[in-house]
Amino acid sequence: MSDASMKPGAGPKSAYFLSHSDEAVERRTLAVLVDNEPGVLARVVGLFSGRGYNIDSLTVAEVDASQHRSRITIVTQGTPHILEQIEAQLLRIVPVAEVIDITNSKSGIERELALVKVAGTGEKRVEALRIAEIFRARVIDTTNESFIFETTGASEKLTQFIDLMRPLGLVEVSRTGVLSIQRGKEKG
Amino acid sequence: MTTRTKAKPAASQPAAPRMMTGAQIVVEALREQGVSVMFGYPGGAVLPIYDALYGQDAIRHILVRHEQGAGHAAEGYARSTGQCGVALVTSGPGATNMVTPITDALMDSIPMVVITGQVPTHLIGTDAFQECDTTGITRSCAKHNYLVTDVNQLARIMHEAFYVATAGRPGPVVIDIPKDIQFATGQYVGKAGITKPTYVPQRTPKAEAIKAAADLMTRASRPIFYTGGGVINSGPRAAEKLRELQALTGFPVTSTLMGLGAFPASHPDWLGMLGMHGSFEANNAMHDCDLMICVGARFDDRVTGRIDAFSPDSKKIHIDIDASSINKIVRVDVPVVADCAEALDALITEIKALKRKMPDLTAWHSQIDGWRARRCFAYKNSSDVIKPQYAVERLYGLTKDRKTYITTEVGQHQMWAAQFYHFEEPNRWMTSGGLGTMGYGLPAAVGVQAAHPDALVIDIAGEASIQMMMQELSTAVQHKLPVKVFILNNEWMGMVRQWQELLHGERYSHSYSESLPDFVMLAKALGGHGIRCDKPDELDAKIQEMIDHPGPVLFDCRVERAENCLPMIPSGSAHNQMILGEITGNEIGEAGRKLV
Ligand SMILES: Cc1ncc(C[n+]2csc(CCOP(=O)(O)OP(=O)(O)O)c2C)c(N)n1
Ligand SMILES: [Mg+2]
Numbered sequence: 073m074s075d076a077s078m079k080p081g082a083g084p085k086s087a088y089f090l091s092h093s094d095e096a097v098e099r100r101t102l103a104v105l106v107d108n109e110p111g112v113l114a115r116v117v118g119l120f121s122g123r124g125y126n127i128d129s130l131t132v133a134e135v136d137a138s139q140h141r142s143r144i145t146i147v148t149q150g151t152p153h154i155l156e157q158i159e160a161q162l163l164r165i166v167p168v169a170e171v172i173d174i175t176n177s178k179s180g181i182e183r184e185l186a187l188v189k190v191a192g193t194g195e196k197r198v199e200a201l202r203i204a205e206i207f208r209a210r211v212i213d214t215t216n217e218s219f220i221f222e223t224t225g226a227s228e229k230l231t232q233f234i235d236l237m238r239p240l241g242l243v244e245v246s247r248t249g250v251l252s253i254q255r256g257k258e259k260g
Numbered sequence: 261m262t263t264r265t266k267a268k269p270a271a272s273q274p275a276a277p278r279m280m281t282g283a284q285i286v287v288e289a290l291r292e293q294g295v296s297v298m299f300g301y302p303g304g305a306v307l308p309i310y311d312a313l314y315g316q317d318a319i320r321h322i323l324v325r326h327e328q329g330a331g332h333a334a335e336g337y338a339r340s341t342g343q344c345g346v347a348l349v350t351s352g353p354g355a356t357n358m359v360t361p362i363t364d365a366l367m368d369s370i371p372m373v374v375i376t377g378q379v380p381t382h383l384i385g386t387d388a389f390q391e392c393d394t395t396g397i398t399r400s401c402a403k404h405n406y407l408v409t410d411v412n413q414l415a416r417i418m419h420e421a422f423y424v425a426t427a428g429r430p431g432p433v434v435i436d437i438p439k440d441i442q443f444a445t446g447q448y449v450g451k452a453g454i455t456k457p458t459y460v461p462q463r464t465p466k467a468e469a470i471k472a473a474a475d476l477m478t479r480a481s482r483p484i485f486y487t488g489g490g491v492i493n494s495g496p497r498a499a500e501k502l503r504e505l506q507a508l509t510g511f512p513v514t515s516t517l518m519g520l521g522a523f524p525a526s527h528p529d530w531l532g533m534l535g536m537h538g539s540f541e542a543n544n545a546m547h548d549c550d551l552m553i554c555v556g557a558r559f560d561d562r563v564t565g566r567i568d569a570f571s572p573d574s575k576k577i578h579i580d581i582d583a584s585s586i587n588k589i590v591r592v593d594v595p596v597v598a599d600c601a602e603a604l605d606a607l608i609t610e611i612k613a614l615k616r617k618m619p620d621l622t623a624w625h626s627q628i629d630g631w632r633a634r635r636c637f638a639y640k641n642s643s644d645v646i647k648p649q650y651a652v653e654r655l656y657g658l659t660k661d662r663k664t665y666i667t668t669e670v671g672q673h674q675m676w677a678a679q680f681y682h683f684e685e686p687n688r689w690m691t692s693g694g695l696g697t698m699g700y701g702l703p704a705a706v707g708v709q710a711a712h713p714d715a716l717v718i719d720i721a722g723e724a725s726i727q728m729m730m731q732e733l734s735t736a737v738q739h740k741l742p743v744k745v746f747i748l749n750n751e752w753m754g755m756v757r758q759w760q761e762l763l764h765g766e767r768y769s770h771s772y773s774e775s776l777p778d779f780v781m782l783a784k785a786l787g788g789h790g791i792r793c794d795k796p797d798e799l800d801a802k803i804q805e806m807i808d809h810p811g812p813v814l815f816d817c818r819v820e821r822a823e824n825c826l827p828m829i830p831s832g833s834a835h836n837q838m839i840l841g842e843i844t845g846n847e848i849g850e851a852g853r854k855l856v
Contacts, residue, residue: 107458110407111395122400153587160584166404166424169458 095151099128101174101182102159103252107167108134108142115165116144125150125158129184129227129249141169145182145252147227172254179255185248186230191218192241200240207233218243282411282442283308286375289418291318292451295346297337297710298322299330303350305377305390308442322710322739325731327354329703331361332729335370336707339690340665342495344371344425345707351377352390355436356397360697362432363401367694368518369493371430373421374402380440381409394436403431408438411446419454428461429582430493461581465598465606472594473553473577474610480551480575482624483511486534489518489693490556490580492686494600498522499686501604502555508611510621512628514542516557517678518693525682531628532637535563536829537675540636540838541628546571547835548627554578556600559589560694561855569834579603636827636840637679646796648673648748648819652680652720655746658803663715665708667691669701669725672754672825677720699728702745706732709741716744716807723749723776723816730782736812737787744806744813747779750821758824763848783814794818831855 106112113132120127128147135143148158162171174180188209190200193216200219204211209223218241223233227250234245280288286309290298297320302310313321324330327349334345345365349358355376365372379388395407404424406417414437421433477483485506491498499522506513506529513523514531523530532539534546543565546552552574557563564570567589576592578585579600586595596603639649652673666681667690668674674691683689690708692700701719709717719726726747736743756771780790789809793802793816806813827838832852839847 110409111399111405114396114399118400153591157584157588160586160588164582164584166456166459 095153097149097151098155099147099149099175100155101180101250101252102146102148102162103172103174104144104146104162104168105170105172106142106144106165107169108140109167112142112165112167113144115167116146116162119161119165120146120148120158123157123161125154129247131249131251143252145174145250147250172252174252177254180252181255182226182250182252183224184227184230184250185222185224186234187212187246188221188223188234188237189218189243189245190221190237190241191243193217196240200237203233203236203240209233278448279445280448281308281312282408282414282437282444282446283312285411285414285446285448286418286437286442287312287316287319288448289415289451290346293344293419293422295319295344298346298348299324299333299337299707299710300348301327301330301350301354303352303354303377303390305351305379305439306348306354306375306442308439309348309375309377309437320710321348322706322735322741324703324706324735326729327357328360328699329706329729329732329735331358331372331374332364332697332700332703333707333710333732333735334372334374335361335365335368335700336667336690336704337711338365338370338372338707339492339704340687340708341711342687344373344422346373346375348375349377350390351379351394352392354390355392355394359397359401360695360699362398362434364692364695364697364700365432366401366403368692369430369489370432371425372432373425374432374434376434376436377442378407378436378438381438382440384438394434398434401432402434405434405436407436408441411441411444414441414446415449416454419449419451420456422451423455424459427456427459429490429580429585461599462583462597463581463599463602465579465596465603469594469596470603470606470610473596474607474614476551476575476577476594477509477511477553477607478611478614478616478618481619481621482545482549482627483509483551483553483621484531484545484549485511485513485523485553485555486515486546486557487513487519487522487555488516488557491519491522491600492556494556494581496686498556498599498601498604501601501608505604505608505611508608509618511553512545512625514538514546516560516563516693517691519557520678520689521683521686524684526684533678534835535560536565536831537679537825537827538829539679540634540827540840541631543829543835543838544631545628549574552576554580554592555604556580558585561589564589565829565837566832566834571835634840636838639823641796642820643796646794646799646817646819648676648750648823649680650796651746651748651799651817651819652676654799655718655720655803656681658800659716659718659807662807663712664688665690665705665712665715665717667701667704667708667717667719669719669721669728670696670698670755671722671725672750672758672823673720673722673725673748675755675825676748681720698722698725702726702729702743703732703735705743705745706736706739706741709736709743710739713741717742718744718746721745721747722754723747723751723779724753724773727777731786733783733786733788733812733814740811742809742811742813744815746806746815747817748819749776749779749816750819750823751776752821754823755825761824762830763853779814779816783812788812788814790814790816792816792818
C-alpha cells in the first residue's frame, strides 16, 4: 500500500477521530490476488471473521496455474474507514499479492451467474418463460412442470429476476457470487 | 489509485542443492540463518530433529520445562538481540502450549520462528495420537504459517519463514513438519535469494510524505514525539536517528511501554512513559500538543484513553512500516509508511535542507515543566514496610551502572518497573505489552540471559504471575543462566485488586491468594538461591546479595499489600483526567466500567 493513496485529514484542526457512527455504510467489491498456497482462503476468510468484517459474497478459483495465482472476489460492506482497514489488513496477509477496489475502479466489471428453479403450470409457466426472455435467461433444464433458468449479469439484475420469479413458483436458487475483472488490455 | 500492488519479485538464485534428511535440513537451515541458541522441548513428533541436534555444537539448545517457556524465552532472546528467536516443540500439546507465546509475539511484533512436529502425513486428519490442526489453530495468531508436505520444499520454507518473521513488521512464523517429512531425504537449498515475492514491505518513505511532515515539524509550537516498539524493532539505528532528530528539533519525547529505551530516560526532554499508568507530563503534553509525531506506535487503547477526547487540537504524523496501523484508531494528517530508521533519517535530511529557523518552544517547555512539577510518581515512603515503588527505585539504583536487562510479568509490578526503572538504551527492556501475559517474565529472562551470558538479567515479578511459569527456574539452573527474579510480593493480584477497588466497590472477588509458596524454599527446591526481605533498611544489602550471587535467585520482596499503581487514567477517560493522589471509587463512569 502506498501512503499517498491514503486519505489524509484536512483543515486546520485535525482531530479526525474515527468515530464512525456518522459514516454511511458502503458496499464494495474487492478483487484479491493471492498465491495459491494451502490455507490462503482460510486466511482471507479468517481475517473477515476475526476482525468482525462482513462478507456478502465470495468467489475463488485459480486463474493462473503457472504462477499459482488465485483470484478471490469479495463483496463486503462497511464505513469508508472500515473498508480502508479491510484493504490494509488484506495486504498484511503474506500470500496476498494485490488488492483491487473493483467498485471504485473505472474499469471494474462485476458479473454473477444464477441458476433459478421455477415450478408451475399454465399461465404462470408461460409468464416465467416470458420474463426469462426479457432477462435473456437461458433454459437449461425443463420438465412439464418446471424450468431451470441460467442467468448472468450484475447482482442487482439477478436479484430482480429472482424477485419476479417468486410469485411464479420459485423453488430454489443457486448463485455464484460476484466475479470481477478489469476492462481493457491490461492484466489485473 | 484503486490498485494496491506489492513490489515485484526479486530474482532468486538458489545455491546448488545438497541431499539430506528433513531433520538435517532443519538444523542446516537454522545454522545457515545464524541461529546459535534455540529453545525447545522434545516429543514423539520431533524426535528426528532432536536426533539431528544431537552431538552438534553449532546450535545451543536450551531445554525448557514447559513449551510456553520456550516461546517466551525465544521472545526474550529476540527482543534483547534484535535477531529472530527460535523455538522447537512437538505436535499436539507441544504446539497448543505454544499458542500463548505465538500470540504474544504477534501482538508485540517479535520476530520468532516456531518449529512444531506433526503426525506423519498419512495420519493427518485421522485424530491420530497427539495430532492437532496446528496451522489451523495458529493461523490467526501467527504472522504466517506453513505445513510442510514435501521434503524438497522444506529448506525453502525454513528460509522463507526467517524472511517473513523479520521483514517489515516482525512477527511469529510457525512451520509444522510431519514426522515422515523429517525422515525423508530431499534437497537442501541455501538462503541466498529466498524471499517472498508477495511480501515486500515498503521500507523507504515517500518523498512527499517526508516533505509534508518536515513542514509541519518546522512550524509547530507544541510538538511531541510519541514513540513505540517499532523504534526498537527497527534496530539500534532507529534509536540513534530518533536521538539525532530530537537533538535537531528539541521536541519533548514520550514513549509507549514497548518503546522504553529508544530515547534515554536521563535526557531533559524525556517525559516518561505515556498512557494509562504513564506520567502526568507525558499525558498532558499529548493532550495539549499541536503536533504529534508518532514513530512506530499504534494508538493502543492503553495509550489513547478516551478516543474522542484524544489530543483534540493536534496535527498528527504517523510513521509505521505496517500500513494497516495507520488510520486504524486515530485518523492522521501525514501517513508515512516506512521503516522507522529510514523515515527518521529522511526527516533529519529534509529538516536540515529546509534551513528554517525552528520555532521557539520556550512556552511549551515551561508548560511541560509545570506538569512535571506535580511529581506524579511521588509516593509516601515508609520505614516499616517496603513500598513497591521504593523497591524498584533501589533495584534501579543498585543495578543501573551494570549491563542490566529487565523483564517483567504482568500487573502493578510491571507498571512500577516501567515508572521507576529507567532505560538509556534500546533492547534492555522486555515486557508483554499487547497481550499482557502473566508468566512471560521468567522465561523471557532465560532467553535474554542465554543471549547475554555476562549481563545481569532481572525479572521484576509479581507473586501471582511468577507462579504461572516458575518451573523455568529449573531451566535456568540446568543451563547455568543466573537470572534474578525480583518478586514484589503483595500477596494480591494487585492489579486486579486495584480494579476491584476502583470499579467494583471493593468487593475483592478471588484476587487474594490464600496460600502462597515459600519462595525461599521454592528457590532451593528448584536448585536456585532464595532471599527474603521485608524491611526497608535491609533492602539494599539483600539486593546486593542477589546481584553478587553467581546463580539464579528468587528474591521474595515483601511489599505494602494495598498499594495502588498511580497515576492512572481510568478507562473511558481522557489524557487530562488522570487520577493522581488517591482512588475514591467514583472515578469511572458507566461507560468506562464496560471497558477493559
Ligand atoms: C495469563 C493471564 N491471566 C490473567 C491475567 C489478568 N491479570 C492481569 S494482572 C493480574 C494480577 C497479577 O498479579 P501479580 O503477578 O501478583 O502482580 P501485581 O499486580 O500484584 O503486581 C491478573 C490476574 C493476565 N494478565 N494474564
Ligand atoms: Mg501481587
